[in-house]
Amino acid sequence: MRRRGxxxxxxxxxxxxxxxxxxxxxxxxxxxxxxxxxxxSTIAIPLMTKAVIDGPVRxxxxxxxxxxxxxAILLGIAEAALWMLRRWLVKLASTGVETDIRKQMHARLQxxxxxxxxxxxxxxxxxxxxxxxxxxxxxxxxxxxxxILNLIQVVVVTIxxxxxxxxxxxxxxxxxxxxxxxxxHYERQFTKASRAAQDQTGNVATQVEEAALGIRVIKxxxxxxxxxxxxxxxxxxxxxxxxxxxxxxSRFWTLLExxxxxxxxxxxxxxxxxxxxxxxxxxxxxxxxxxxLNLVWPIASLGFLLSMLQETVTAADxxxxxxxxxxxxxxxxxxxxxxxxxxxxxxxGFRFPDSEEWALRHLDLVVEPGxxxxxxxxxxxxxxxLTGLVSRLQDVSEGAVLIDDVDVRELPLPxxxxxxxxxxxxPTLFSMSVxxxxxxxxxxxxxxxxxxxxxxxxxGFVRDLPFGLETRIGxxxxxxSGGQRQRLSLARAVLAEPRILVLDDTLSALDVHTEALVExxxxxxxxxxxxxVVAHRASTxxxxxxxxxxxxxxxxxVGSHTELLATVPEYRYLLAADDEIDDAEHDExxxxxxxxxxxxxxxxxxxxxxxxxxxxxxxxxEGSR
Ligand SMILES: Nc1ncnc2c1ncn2[C@@H]1O[C@H](COP(=O)(O)OP(=O)(O)OP(=O)(O)O)[C@@H](O)[C@H]1O
Ligand SMILES: [Mg+2]
Numbered sequence: 001m002r003r004r005g006x007x008x009x010x011x012x013x014x015x016x017x018x019x020x021x022x023x024x025x026x027x028x029x030x031x032x033x034x035x036x037x038x039x040x041s042t043i044a045i046p047l048m049t050k051a052v053i054d055g056p057v058r059x060x061x062x063x064x065x066x067x068x069x070x071x072a073i074l075l076g077i078a079e080a081a082l083w084m085l086r087r088w089l090v091k092l093a094s095t096g097v098e099t100d101i102r103k104q105m106h107a108r109l110q111x112x113x114x115x116x117x118x119x120x121x122x123x124x125x126x127x128x129x130x131x132x133x134x135x136x137x138x139x140x141x142x143x144x145x146x147x148i149l150n151l152i153q154v155v156v157v158t159i160x161x162x163x164x165x166x167x168x169x170x171x172x173x174x175x176x177x178x179x180x181x182x183x184x185h186y187e188r189q190f191t192k193a194s195r196a197a198q199d200q201t202g203n204v205a206t207q208v209e210e211a212a213l214g215i216r217v218i219k220x221x222x223x224x225x226x227x228x229x230x231x232x233x234x235x236x237x238x239x240x241x242x243x244x245x246x247x248x249x250s251r252f253w254t255l256l257e258x259x260x261x262x263x264x265x266x267x268x269x270x271x272x273x274x275x276x277x278x279x280x281x282x283x284x285x286x287x288x289x290x291x292x293l294n295l296v297w298p299i300a301s302l303g304f305l306l307s308m309l310q311e312t313v314t315a316a317d318x319x320x321x322x323x324x325x326x327x328x329x330x331x332x333x334x335x336x337x338x339x340x341x342x343x344x345x346x347x348x349g350f351r352f353p354d355s356e357e358w359a360l361r362h363l364d365l366v367v368e369p370g371x372x373x374x375x376x377x378x379x380x381x382x383x384x385x386l387t388g389l390v391s392r393l394q395d396v397s398e399g400a401v402l403i404d405d406v407d408v409r410e411l412p413l414p415x416x417x418x419x420x421x422x423x424x425x426x427p428t429l430f431s432m433s434v435x436x437x438x439x440x441x442x443x444x445x446x447x448x449x450x451x452x453x454x455x456x457x458x459x460g461f462v463r464d465l466p467f468g469l470e471t472r473i474g475x476x477x478x479x480x481s482g483g484q485r486q487r488l489s490l491a492r493a494v495l496a497e498p499r500i501l502v503l504d505d506t507l508s509a510l511d512v513h514t515e516a517l518v519e520x521x522x523x524x525x526x527x528x529x530x531x532x533v534v535a536h537r538a539s540t541x542x543x544x545x546x547x548x549x550x551x552x553x554x555x556x557x558v559g560s561h562t563e564l565l566a567t568v569p570e571y572r573y574l575l576a577a578d579d580e581i582d583d584a585e586h587d588e589x590x591x592x593x594x595x596x597x598x599x600x601x602x603x604x605x606x607x608x609x610x611x612x613x614x615x616x617x618x619x620x621x622e623g624s625r
Contacts, residue, residue, distance in 0.1 A: 013313050013316035013317045014312065014313055016320060017097070017136070017316065020100055021140070023100075024092075024093035024096055027089050027092060027093045028089075028093055030089060031086050031090050031145070034086045034089065038079050038083050039149060041075050041078055041082065042079060042294060043153075043156060043157065043291075044075055045072065045075060045290070046286075046287040046291050047287060048071065048075065049072070049283070050283040050284060050286065052065065052068045052069065053282055053283035053287075054282070055068070055283075058282075086145075090141050091141055093140070094137045094138075094142075095137060095141070097136075097137065097140055098134070101133055101319070104323075105319065108322060108323055109322070111329075112322075112327065112328075113327065113328040113393075114394055116325050121202065122206065123202050123204070123205030124199075124202035124203070125322070127202035127204075128319055131198065132319050133315070135312055136316060136319070139308055139309065139311075143308040143309060146301065147302075147305045147306070150297075150298035150299075150302060151298075153294070153295075153298045154176070154302075157295050158172060158173055158176070161291055161292070164280075164284055164288055165271075165274065165279070165288065167274075168270055168274070171263060171267055172263060172267065175260065175263035179259055179299055179302065179303075182303075183252075186252040186303075187310065189248050191310045191313070193248060194307070194314050195314045196244075197242055198311070198314055198318060199318075200241055201238060203237075203238075204231075204234045204235055207231045208231070211227050214227075249303070252303050253303050260292075260295065260296040261296070264296070267289070268289065328395070329392055329394075329395060329413070330413075331412050332408075332409055332410040332411045332412055332413070334406060334412075335415065336404075336411075338411075338419045338499055340404055341498075341499030341530040342366070342367070342368055342403070342404050342405070342530065343366070343390065343401075343402070343403055343530050343532070344365070344401070344402040344403075344405070345363040345364060345365040345386075345389075346399050346401075347363070347398070347400075348360065348362075348363040348364075348389065348396045348399035348401055349361040349362065349363065349399050350382075350385055350386075350396055359382050359553055360385060360386055360553045360554065361553050361554055362399075362554050363386070364555065367530050367532065369530050370527060370528065370530065371530060371546070372543060372544040373531065373544055374533050374535045374543065374544035374547045374548070374561075375532055375547075375548050375550060376535055376536075376571065377550030377551060378574060381550045381551065383504070383505075384424075384425060384534070387502045387504050387532060389408075390420050391416060391417060391421075391502070392417075395409060403416070403419060403499075418496075419498060419499045419500055420499075420502060421441050421492075421501055422493060422502040422504060423492070424504050424506075425508070425534070427485040427486045427488065427490075427506075428489070429485055429488060429489070431472065431473070432472060432473075433467075433473075434462045434465065434468075434470070434473060434488070435450070435469040437473065437492060438450055438453065438454075438488065438492050439495065440496075441496030441498075442496045445495055449495060450495060453492075455521060456490075456494050456524075457487045457491035457494060457521075458487055458518045459487040459488055459491045461484060461487075481509075483509040483510050483511070486506055486507070486508070486510065487510070487514075487518070489506065490518070493506075494522075499529060499530060500530045500531075501525065501529045501530070501531050501532075502532045503531070503532070503533045503534065504534045505536060507519070507540055508536065515539060519540070522543060523543065531543075541561050545560075546559060547560065549568060
């Protein structure tokens with residue numbers, strides 16, 4: 001799996017946030033008014049100081065001192081209260097924006113095609129939906145507000161300083177130049193490092209996720225050390241990138257600390273001289289210095305805030321990449337009712353996006369309503385890909401898949417997904433109750449319907465769970481056995497009462513007896529629906545009315561099981577039991593050694609021979625037919 005490369009910084013990434021701020025605009029406007037008032041009081045305090053020193057202190061006016069002193073205290077209290085109010089208002093808005101974007105992002109991930117999910121590591125998605133959005137919230141709630149307020153404060157205070165005593169004001173103004181220069185100098189390096197850090201965070205998340213999900217494999221091979229080393233490597237890389245970031249920042253911040261302090265020293269010296277000259281009063285100098293001290297934090301924090309801005313642009317960019325990923329599978333507009341569920345592949349072909357080779361080509365197959373087709377083919381021959389075309393997990397690259405003579409791409413997606421239900425070969429369950437897992441495709445199923453689906457899938461074991469249907473099953477149904485998960489997944493598909501039921505090798509983990517019971521019950525379900533059953537065993541094939549043999553990406557033969565068995569050696573090769581092959585070799589009517597070798601070449605070329613481990617039970621089922 002790989003991560004799609006970044007498309008580079010887009011300055012408009014942040015502008016895309018604006019629509020999300022809209023619902024909170026009243027709150028944000030009130031917040032800004034409050035913030036401006038609090039800046040006003042911050043600025044008023046030095047002016048009061050000046051008035052106190054040049055007035056009551058100088059003239060030894062005790063009454064005036066009390067009045068002005070009390071007002072200064074009130075002003076201080078008002079300033080603190082305004083700050084608190086501002087923080088509260090902005091936090092409400094920023095957490096709201098974060099939640100809104102997160103919800104949309106989740107919705108987006110649900111509609112993105114399988115090819116997107118195949119090429120993105122889930123850790124990258126996780127880190128974007130958690131860390132990057134968190135970064136954006138912190139910026140909206142703190143960084144952006146402080147950046148704007150600090151800039152206003154710097155501008156207003158500088159103007160005040162110039163107005164108070166312009167020669168000193170000029171000194172302060174000049175000192176702002178190097179700050180801007182330093183900013184421009186470090187910005188590019190920092191942006192690069194922060195993108196690398198955020199991407200690497202995604203890689204670390206992927207490692208953690210894989211280690212947790214694959215813990216059984218890791219433990220059983222005793223490779224905990226190896227797993228740790230892989231994690232350690234990623235974690236170290238992240239640390240190195242973080243250190244690089246810190247290095248850049250520390251140089252930058254040093255400059256930002258040094259410049260205002262040096263300016264203060266100069267202003268003090270020149271100011272003392274001016275007071276001696278009588279050009280300014282002592283009160284003015286004290287006010288000047290207090291103003292300057294007010295400038296130190298806004299200027300010094302500018303670096304921090306600008307780096308935060310950079311990180312947020314990076315974060316917004318990373319989030320934007322998900323929103324910008326093409327949907328590919330878009331809903332059609334022809335809302336015609338699907339009544340019978342006739343399924344047709346018309347010269348359908350499929351190629352994976354990055355591949356030159358056709359996975360499937362020139363597929364022609366019709367499944368009439370109520371009919372069931374067994375799909376047989378060697379492992380890796382494209383059976384799962386074919387079934388995915390029906391529910392539009394992927395779209396055909398050429399030709400068409402039609403339901404009731406309507407191209408599936410013209411039907412609205414919700415209709416397709418309602419008409420088609422699939423039980424996948426890898427039965428994924430979610431960390432929720434059994435009932436919620438079962439009713440995923442039919443949320444308002446009645447208890448009777450649920451009971452029937454459970455019976456069809458022979459999943460009665462769920463009734464014996466500690467809390468029955470309300471038992472929460474662990475992450476991915478880990479607390480259940482493979483066969484139990486398969487049966488729940490089958491019950492889930494059956495419960496959806498689809499017109500078209502697709503079973504992708506859903507019975508592979510069941511024992512012979514359970515499989516026979518499931519098959520018996522499935523017959524009634526399949527009689528009412530159009531069925532595609534992927535089969536590796538003769539017993540499953542017998543569920544179907546006809547069989548389609550998938551070879552080299554196309555359907556080479558269609559016919560009844562007995563017909564194909566009698567006339568198509570490749571079919572016999574795939575479905576006949578190993579012991580039968582051995583027996584057959586003895587009575588020499590089956591195939592010669594040369595013919596066997598040719599089939600090995602032809603049918604299993606380049607494919608793992610897992611099937612040979614699978615004991616098939618054709619005799620059994622022939623008997624039960
Ligand atoms: N995302 C993908 N990108 C590229 N090739 C893929 C992808 N997924 C599957 N393939 C390839 O497509 C081919 C068909 O895969 P598919 O899963 O349909 O096989 P299958 O017939 O279902 O096999 P099995 O019986 O083992 O389930 C395989 O060769 C596989 O390597
Ligand atoms: Mg498969």
